[in-house]
Structures are given as structure tokens and as C-alpha cells.
Amino acid sequence: MTARFAAVLGTPIAHSLSPVLHRTAYAELGLTGWSYRAIECDEAGLAGFLAGLDGDWAGLSLTMPLKRVALDLADSVSDLAAGVGGANTLVLSGGRVHADNTDVHGVVTALREAGxxxxxxxxxxxxxxxxxxxxxxxxxxxxxxxxxxxxxxxxxxxxxxxxxxxxxxxxxxxxxxxxxxxxxxxxxxxxxxxxxxxxxxxxxxxxxxxxxxxxxxxxxxxxxxxxxxxxxTVTGGFGMLLHQAVRQIELMTGRRDVPVAALRAAGERELARRARNGG
Known part of the structure; x- marks a missing residue:
């Protein structure tokens, strides 16, 4: 496939685990040339950032404080994102921006996994x-x-x-x-x-x-x-993060064979590394 770009936006954003998850998916799926990075962006900067993107961009993950303002900047919005009042995902295709919400899927799947x-x-x-x-x-x-x-x-x-x-x-x-x-x-x-x-x-x-x-x-x-x-019984937010990322990757790449176990292992390794380093 041709090179495509994606990123996670928000502020603060340096702590985001999303690059580890998405990059792992690209490697496992053989999506050579795809890249994913974290970019600092606030509400005032999102419109300008979107305006500067070209057709090589596949999508954006959004964290706070961008989830609500994204609805006003998208060309189309899923029923779920509209109902929730926030989008954590922007899918870019054919010069159009589609807003969606994968957080709901993340919560549902995490709760089911935890019983x-x-x-x-x-x-x-x-x-x-x-x-x-x-x-x-x-x-x-x-x-x-x-x-x-x-x-x-x-x-x-x-x-x-x-x-x-x-x-x-x-x-x-x-x-x-x-x-x-x-x-x-x-x-x-x-x-x-x-x-x-x-x-x-x-x-x-x-x-x-x-x-x-x-x-x-x-x-x-x-x-x-x-x-x-x-x-x-206790479960943390990693399961939610993992499964919302899996759904995002599906939406951005069009692939339905995202290797959940590989993403889970990569995310857990990174969290353990940060814990060892006090980060």
C-alpha cells in the first residue's frame, strides 16, 4: 500500500500510548510506509491543522480537549458520535472528514472482558x-x-x-x-x-x-x-484504550484483522517500561 499518515492530537499529548498501539498494528499488518505520531494541538488549532492535511492522511485520533469541537469541523458525523456529543476519531478519505466515536466500543469490550x-x-x-x-x-x-x-x-x-x-x-x-x-x-x-x-x-x-x-x-x-x-473486582483503563484503538485502526486502514493480542502485549510492555522509569 502507498504511504499514509495518521496521528493522535490533543494537549497534553506526550504521554499518549496510541503511537505504540497503532505502529504495532501497522507492523503486524504489513502496512509498510504507514506512520503514526503524537502531535500537540488545542481546540483553537484543530481547524488549521485539518486544513493543512493532504490526501496522504488516513485519520486522526483525538483526545482531550478536541472531542467536542471535532464535531463542528467534520463533513459527516456518525450517529454514535452525534449522540454522545464527542468524536475521538476522524477518518480522512477523498478530501472529506468523517467523525466517529470508538470510545464506546472500548468501554463495552473492556467491561465484557473483565466480567x-x-x-x-x-x-x-x-x-x-x-x-x-x-x-x-x-x-x-x-x-x-x-x-x-x-x-x-x-x-x-x-x-x-x-x-x-x-x-x-x-x-x-x-x-x-x-x-x-x-x-x-x-x-x-x-x-x-x-x-x-x-x-x-x-x-x-x-x-x-x-x-x-x-x-x-x-x-x-x-x-x-x-x-x-x-x-x-478491579479493571483499569488500558482495556478501553486498547479496544478503542483497534476499532480506530479498522476505520482508518479498512482492515478487519487487527491483531489484538499483539497490540495488548506491546501496550503492556510500554506501560511496564514507563513504570520502571518512573514515567
Missing amino acids: LAEPKSVLVLGGGATAASVLAALAELGLPAVTLAVRDPGRADPTRRVGERFGLDVRVLRLEEALTTVLDGGLVVSTLPGRAADPHAEAIARTGAALFDVVYAPWPTALARAVERAGG
């Missing part, structure tokens, strides 16, 4: 773009209702509406109030960035729920350790 796809109840921490994708994923898994825990319920309306758009009954609570909930047989999904959930680790562990924490590095988080000590 957490049928919880009795779900408490989602956070109300941003990732939380919106989580709500869509929970609806795809057949959950009828979810509780959304946020610091400021007044700012959670856009995310609540996403859940309702996908057929979920969404209850919004203040974070402190939600953490007194008992979730025996339930699931807590933390979409809080970095170490933002750490101060609440013991309170979350006391809910009795399993945990899906979207953070993948550094791992384990204080939250994950607390839930494990309490006897709860």
Missing part, C-alpha cells in the same frame, strides 16, 4: 466527555439506569441528556452524597482524570462495588488498590 458487563447498578464518577461515552456503552450493554456523581450537578445536564438520549434513566447526585451509596453487586466507573479520585478511594471501596477506572497510568491508582483491599 463486569451485567452489574446490578452503576455509579459513574465525573460528567465529562468520557462519562458521556460510558453512558452510551452502558446503554448498549442493556443497563436501564445509572447514577451520575459530579461535583456540581448544575453542570451535568449535557451528560445527563446523553444518557437519556440512549434510553438510560439518569439520576444526578453530588459526589459526596453518592459515595454513601451501598452498591452490593454494583459497579463504580471512575472517569475522573489522573489522581482526582484518590481522596475518595476509601469511601468508594466501602460501597462494596466493583471498579472500572479509566486511568491506565500510573497503575494501580490509589482507588484501584483500595477497592482490591476491600475484595472488589
Whole structure:
């Protein structure tokens, strides 16, 4: 195949694991000449960046803060990305830009792999773009209702509406109030960035729920350790990252034989290397 370019955009972006995953796929699939890199880009710069791309570009992966602004810059938008209100993928073809969302697929597949796809109840921490994708994923898994825990319920309306758009009954609570909930047989999904959930680790562990924490590095988080000590099942964000990348690669390359095991191994090796080096 002819040389093609792809990249992950966002800010900050140097930490992204996406280049390792996509480059591994290209090597395994024999896509010689394909390249993938990380590029620092904020919301103000995305339109100009897109305007400067030529026909050799196959697609872009998007992280924060670009997922919402991307919808306004695309020529077409998938129903899923429109419903969620954010795109983490731009597919470039024939001079047109198509926006899509593979985060939902990543969440669904990660929860199924962890045996957490049928919880009795779900408490989602956070109300941003990732939380919106989580709500869509929970609806795809057949959950009828979810509780959304946020610091400021007044700012959670856009995310609540996403859940309702996908057929979920969404209850919004203040974070402190939600953490007194008992979730025996339930699931807590933390979409809080970095170490933002750490101060609440013991309170979350006391809910009795399993945990899906979207953070993948550094791992384990204080939250994950607390839930494990309490006897709860824990899964981190690497599975979500892996499977959303697999779907992205399929969309950008047109291949349906992406070697998931090879990508998983490459990603785990890189995370272990970073942990050894303190990064």
C-alpha cells in the first residue's frame, strides 16, 4: 500500500500510548510506509491543522480537549458520535472528514472482558466527555439506569441528556452524597482524570462495588488498590484504550484483522517500561 499518515492530537499529548498501539498494528499488518505520531494541538488549532492535511492522511485520533469541537469541523458525523456529543476519531478519505466515536466500543469490550458487563447498578464518577461515552456503552450493554456523581450537578445536564438520549434513566447526585451509596453487586466507573479520585478511594471501596477506572497510568491508582483491599473486582483503563484503538485502526486502514493480542502485549510492555522509569 502507498504511504499514509495518521496521528493522535490533543494537549497534553506526550504521554499518549496510541503511537505504540497503532505502529504495532501497522507492523503486524504489513502496512509498510504507514506512520503514526503524537502531535500537540488545542481546540483553537484543530481547524488549521485539518486544513493543512493532504490526501496522504488516513485519520486522526483525538483526545482531550478536541472531542467536542471535532464535531463542528467534520463533513459527516456518525450517529454514535452525534449522540454522545464527542468524536475521538476522524477518518480522512477523498478530501472529506468523517467523525466517529470508538470510545464506546472500548468501554463495552473492556467491561465484557473483565466480567463486569451485567452489574446490578452503576455509579459513574465525573460528567465529562468520557462519562458521556460510558453512558452510551452502558446503554448498549442493556443497563436501564445509572447514577451520575459530579461535583456540581448544575453542570451535568449535557451528560445527563446523553444518557437519556440512549434510553438510560439518569439520576444526578453530588459526589459526596453518592459515595454513601451501598452498591452490593454494583459497579463504580471512575472517569475522573489522573489522581482526582484518590481522596475518595476509601469511601468508594466501602460501597462494596466493583471498579472500572479509566486511568491506565500510573497503575494501580490509589482507588484501584483500595477497592482490591476491600475484595472488589478491579479493571483499569488500558482495556478501553486498547479496544478503542483497534476499532480506530479498522476505520482508518479498512482492515478487519487487527491483531489484538499483539497490540495488548506491546501496550503492556510500554506501560511496564514507563513504570520502571518512573514515567
